[in-house]
Amino acid sequence: MTADKLxxxxxxxxxxxxxxxxxxxxxxxxxxxxYNPEEIVYAAGALPVRILGAHKPSDLTxxxxxxxxxxxxxxxxxxxxxxxxxxxLDGIVMAQTCPHGFECFHIWDEYIPRNFSYFLRVxxxxxxxxxxxxxxxxxxxxxxxxxxWLQKEITDEALDRAIEVYNHNxxxxxxxxxxxxxxxxxxxxxxxxxxxxxxxxxxxxxxSRVLEELLKELPDKKVERETGTRxxxxxxxxxxxxxxxxxxxxxxxxxxxxxxxxxxxxxxFWNDVTPQKDRLMALAIRYMHRPPCxxxxxxxxxxxxxxxxxxxxxxxxxxxxxxxxxxxxHEYDNFFLAKALAQEGIPHYSLEFDITLSTxxxxxxxxxLETMLEVV
Amino acid sequence: MIAPKYKTAxxxxxxxxxxxxxxxxxxxxxxxxxxxxxCSTTSFAPFAGLGRDVYILASEPYGATISTHSxxxxxxxxxxxxxxxxxxxxxxxxxxxxxxxxxxxxxxxxVFDKFPxxxxxxxxxxxxxNAKWHQLASEHQKLPLYLVDMPSVFPHYKKRTIDYxxxxxxxxxxxxxxxxxxxxxxxxxIEAVHNECESYRVWAxxxxxxxxxxxxxxxxxxxxxxxxxxxxPHRHETVGFMHKLxxxxxxxxxxxxxxxxxxxxxxxxxxxxxxxxxxxxxxxEEEFGAVCIGSxxxxxxxxxxxxxxxxxxxVVETPREKGLDIRTREDALRALIEYRLHWCMDSMYVAxxxxxxxxxxxxxxxxxxxxxxxxxxxxxxxxxxxxxxxxALQEAHIPVFTYEGSNADARDFNYAATLNNFEAFAEQxxxxxxxx
Numbered sequence: 001m002t003a004d005k006l007x008x009x010x011x012x013x014x015x016x017x018x019x020x021x022x023x024x025x026x027x028x029x030x031x032x033x034x035y036n037p038e039e040i041v042y043a044a045g046a047l048p049v050r051i052l053g054a055h056k057p058s059d060l061t062x063x064x065x066x067x068x069x070x071x072x073x074x075x076x077x078x079x080x081x082x083x084x085x086x087x088x089l090d091g092i093v094m095a096q097t098c099p100h101g102f103e104c105f106h107i108w109d110e111y112i113p114r115n116f117s118y119f120l121r122v123x124x125x126x127x128x129x130x131x132x133x134x135x136x137x138x139x140x141x142x143x144x145x146x147x148x149w150l151q152k153e154i155t156d157e158a159l160d161r162a163i164e165v166y167n168h169n170x171x172x173x174x175x176x177x178x179x180x181x182x183x184x185x186x187x188x189x190x191x192x193x194x195x196x197x198x199x200x201x202x203x204x205x206x207x208s209r210v211l212e213e214l215l216k217e218l219p220d221k222k223v224e225r226e227t228g229t230r231x232x233x234x235x236x237x238x239x240x241x242x243x244x245x246x247x248x249x250x251x252x253x254x255x256x257x258x259x260x261x262x263x264x265x266x267x268x269f270w271n272d273v274t275p276q277k278d279r280l281m282a283l284a285i286r287y288m289h290r291p292p293c294x295x296x297x298x299x300x301x302x303x304x305x306x307x308x309x310x311x312x313x314x315x316x317x318x319x320x321x322x323x324x325x326x327x328x329x330h331e332y333d334n335f336f337l338a339k340a341l342a343q344e345g346i347p348h349y350s351l352e353f354d355i356t357l358s359t360x361x362x363x364x365x366x367x368x369l370e371t372m373l374e375v376v
Numbered sequence: 377m378i379a380p381k382y383k384t385a386x387x388x389x390x391x392x393x394x395x396x397x398x399x400x401x402x403x404x405x406x407x408x409x410x411x412x413x414x415c416s417t418t419s420f421a422p423f424a425g426l427g428r429d430v431y432i433l434a435s436e437p438y439g440a441t442i443s444t445h446s447x448x449x450x451x452x453x454x455x456x457x458x459x460x461x462x463x464x465x466x467x468x469x470x471x472x473x474x475x476x477x478x479x480x481x482x483x484x485x486x487v488f489d490k491f492p493x494x495x496x497x498x499x500x501x502x503x504x505x506n507a508k509w510h511q512l513a514s515e516h517q518k519l520p521l522y523l524v525d526m527p528s529v530f531p532h533y534k535k536r537t538i539d540y541x542x543x544x545x546x547x548x549x550x551x552x553x554x555x556x557x558x559x560x561x562x563x564x565x566i567e568a569v570h571n572e573c574e575s576y577r578v579w580a581x582x583x584x585x586x587x588x589x590x591x592x593x594x595x596x597x598x599x600x601x602x603x604x605x606x607x608x609p610h611r612h613e614t615v616g617f618m619h620k621l622x623x624x625x626x627x628x629x630x631x632x633x634x635x636x637x638x639x640x641x642x643x644x645x646x647x648x649x650x651x652x653x654x655x656x657x658x659x660x661e662e663e664f665g666a667v668c669i670g671s672x673x674x675x676x677x678x679x680x681x682x683x684x685x686x687x688x689x690x691v692v693e694t695p696r697e698k699g700l701d702i703r704t705r706e707d708a709l710r711a712l713i714e715y716r717l718h719w720c721m722d723s724m725y726v727a728x729x730x731x732x733x734x735x736x737x738x739x740x741x742x743x744x745x746x747x748x749x750x751x752x753x754x755x756x757x758x759x760x761x762x763x764x765x766x767x768a769l770q771e772a773h774i775p776v777f778t779y780e781g782s783n784a785d786a787r788d789f790n791y792a793a794t795l796n797n798f799e800a801f802a803e804q805x806x807x808x809x810x811x812x
Contacts, residue, residue, distance in 0.1 A: 064763055065763050065764070066760075068751075068753060069464070069753050069760060070760055099757035100756075100760065103761065107764070121529055123525050124503070125507065128525045128547075129547045130543030131540070133536070133539070133543075134537070294508070298501070298504075298507040298523055299507070301511075325464070326464045329504050331461075331464060332462070332465065332509075333508075335459075
């Protein structure tokens, strides 16, 4: 099954990156946040890979940052770096979003030095006047820094190709997501997550070939599992596959994640780059217009209309509002969203995530389904 | 019993500082005029263009004020918890939001019924926290909102950074005119820009006096002095006060008048202090004779600094001192933003080589013997950098004491345990107790 290929890509992402390096002779650049303009890195002939956690407890970070206020995802990523799991990275980039990511980047840069490191200044607001020009300028500096390091020019043609490759991958993701609207979705939430995680850690052109295969299978795929309650999960970065698996396979009440709104899901691929002569401006517009992280969703709320649209389109019956412990942007927004969902009469439940899952999560979600949706 | 080494005297200007702070709070209670809510990382100078009856509620100082009224603070925090606003969010903001929900107002004189009228929210956002705070508050109060993205980029700012902020501010000023119905007065604005930069400059000069041995000021006292710059740096009263303060502190430095007569050790601190527990500073002074000379927070929240070619932490010249010709709104904005983009306000919250280099320079220049670092859970961006500051200082062979706490949530602080641990640290430093 093609979905298994995507699982394998996530499971073996480190091996994949090492083999890609050997195969292509290219550089691998890790990134911590999806505001990173991957197209520029890709156009440079490098492979951008999202740094992910391993969901194993570790005390490696304690010397560098207190665990009592750092986002577990970033702490987990940093642990992997300190443990040497990412020793194949040639460089690391952080696109400015939240201070947790910045702190992780700084510590990485200081204590796990790579040949290339770059902190990309991205407007903190995705809405304010002047943001496109500012970001375009920052992209130009980033491009220049990459060119200097790699000793090669990133041409307009290379940028065009990268944009095309990335847009194609996004189109395929959106097409696959359409199937999740089905009464019996042939793609589970876990499979969708693995699709996105593998996209973030694989050469996009290669990844698209796997997605094309998957797209051919989906129309005729026999769905034997019961869909149950149609769930949406939204919030902080979520790469917790075990959580998704438990909810979709181990609850006494069936449930399926039919959609999500976070940066290992729909936020990552929802909008394309609209090509224009000024390629960097085209990228700046795309990244400022993408479904925003709450850290950048101000002064007006653009996230809520997007979430509301997804709920309707995917007929989500209940929403899990998750945030990584200490993830303040999502704590702010989840407060607002809980009220907005309550006003709409949409059942919802808040969860905090840590590096490892708490044992009570399964019970809590079952209780939510029983009490809010009266499924029993 | 240890004998004091230096003479000491109270600050003559102290009552004036208290009176001026109260005046700014009293003004916000005035039903007349225009009332604006803004983070104190905002430049307040632009508001002056709307007239001389513009009163600002600076969000963070207000959150700190609430936290000093312990019962009321607990009510505010509990109200916020009950409303399901996240427990890990800025503790200032949780106090502030609770104050809105309870519709009560904390004033230096006490807690009053009815939160005073606010007409709009207009704030700089040097971090998403500032932005989301005011987004939530303005939604709760159903008020207009404008937020300015103010990148924390020192020392990497470029012309495009200034262009970006100026573009937003020009748009923001038009928004203020439309929203308030007031005609903007550029002359008042230019006057306020000069005032604000001067207030910041003079405060920074005052901080430099603490390089003196003995230090003429202690940090607990400095907390009550810099706050005037956090409340209204653009006002001529604040400029006047800062100059008077500078004269007095300069005189103390010249005459060797110490804040703490023993000065058995010179500490620096780090991060916003736990406001409900400032008695820790007095404890260090009264039990061990140690003076705390300041911190990047105290120096740079309302002062602009840079690292010079020698790697020293030095004060930045104001636009007037640089001889900049400010005639138009845009001139004023450019000068103001360029000045404020120096190592100031939220730059110190941001991780990075600059912060740690500057902290080490401070320790050297201010002749620090040890550091006392608040691992502040109440300010998430700041709390994240605490251990890195510790490592940087230890690299410079400065002994470091760390303690966990919160700037404005007293529930997150164990006072007894902190004192116990500090005593062990003081012993390790060889500091004798002043009293048996």
